[in-house]
Amino acid sequence: MADDPHALFEEWLAEARLAEPNDPTAMALATADAEGRPSVRMVLMKGHDERGFVFYTNLDSRKGGELAANPGAALLFHWKSLRRQVRIEGPVEPVTEAEADAYFATRARDSQLGAWASDQSRPLESRAAFEARYEEVRNRFEGRDVPRPPRWSGWRVKPERIEFWSDRAHRLHERRLFARSGEGWSEGLLYP
Ligand SMILES: Cc1cc2nc3c(=O)[nH]c(=O)nc-3n(C[C@H](O)[C@H](O)[C@H](O)COP(=O)(O)O)c2cc1C
Numbered sequence: 001m002a003d004d005p006h007a008l009f010e011e012w013l014a015e016a017r018l019a020e021p022n023d024p025t026a027m028a029l030a031t032a033d034a035e036g037r038p039s040v041r042m043v044l045m046k047g048h049d050e051r052g053f054v055f056y057t058n059l060d061s062r063k064g065g066e067l068a069a070n071p072g073a074a075l076l077f078h079w080k081s082l083r084r085q086v087r088i089e090g091p092v093e094p095v096t097e098a099e100a101d102a103y104f105a106t107r108a109r110d111s112q113l114g115a116w117a118s119d120q121s122r123p124l125e126s127r128a129a130f131e132a133r134y135e136e137v138r139n140r141f142e143g144r145d146v147p148r149p150p151r152w153s154g155w156r157v158k159p160e161r162i163e164f165w166s167d168r169a170h171r172l173h174e175r176r177l178f179a180r181s182g183e184g185w186s187e188g189l190l191y192p
């Protein structure tokens with residue numbers, strides 16, 4: 001059994017990639033505004049290592065505003081087919097410009113254009129208005145690489161707690177909690 005939560009996470013993610021019909025990297029991202037009011041939505045995890053878990057988004061979106069005001073987050077992976085969940089909590093930090101550029105460059109061109117066309121989380125007058133904006137950016141970048149929009153980037157959640165939950169018979173589920181302790185981790189179990 002791994003006693004490094006990052007190694008254990010990689011093992012579980014590898015199993016999820018085989019078992020889940022789609023989006024094994026989908027995770028719920030919970031944030032809170034300056035008054036502590038929570039909100040949650042799904043995002044895709046686009047990077048993971050000892051430093052933390054990375055996702056990308058529009059910095060002016062609702063989540064972006066909440067993270068700027070209150071830079072802590074919780075993540076939840078739920079792999080239904082495996083009957084497992086992983087809960088992660090910790091402060092967030094922005095990824096570097098270079099990291100965001102490198103990831104943006106790997107996105108499909110249509111997604112890159114979409115990032116320019118969407119004022120994420122702002123009221124939208126009509127679907128047609130959005131499509132018109134998409135056409136406008138498509139024309140603007142015709143024949144050249146699409147640069148990363150200045151307000152589109154990533155955040156890294158730096159875990160202080162990572163809990164691995166797995167289903168067991170009779171609701172005697174297993175919960176393994178790893179908590180940051182200095183440079184390492186302490187591990188314990190929780191009642192289900
Ligand atoms: C499976 C799934 C994956 C998603 N991945 C992302 C993502 O990686 N980044 C993102 O900004 N929105 C993603 N979304 C859309 C968000 O859930 C959300 O609608 C959007 O980011 C606006 O959220 P906000 O208004 O709270 O900022 C995803 C939605 C789903 C259902």
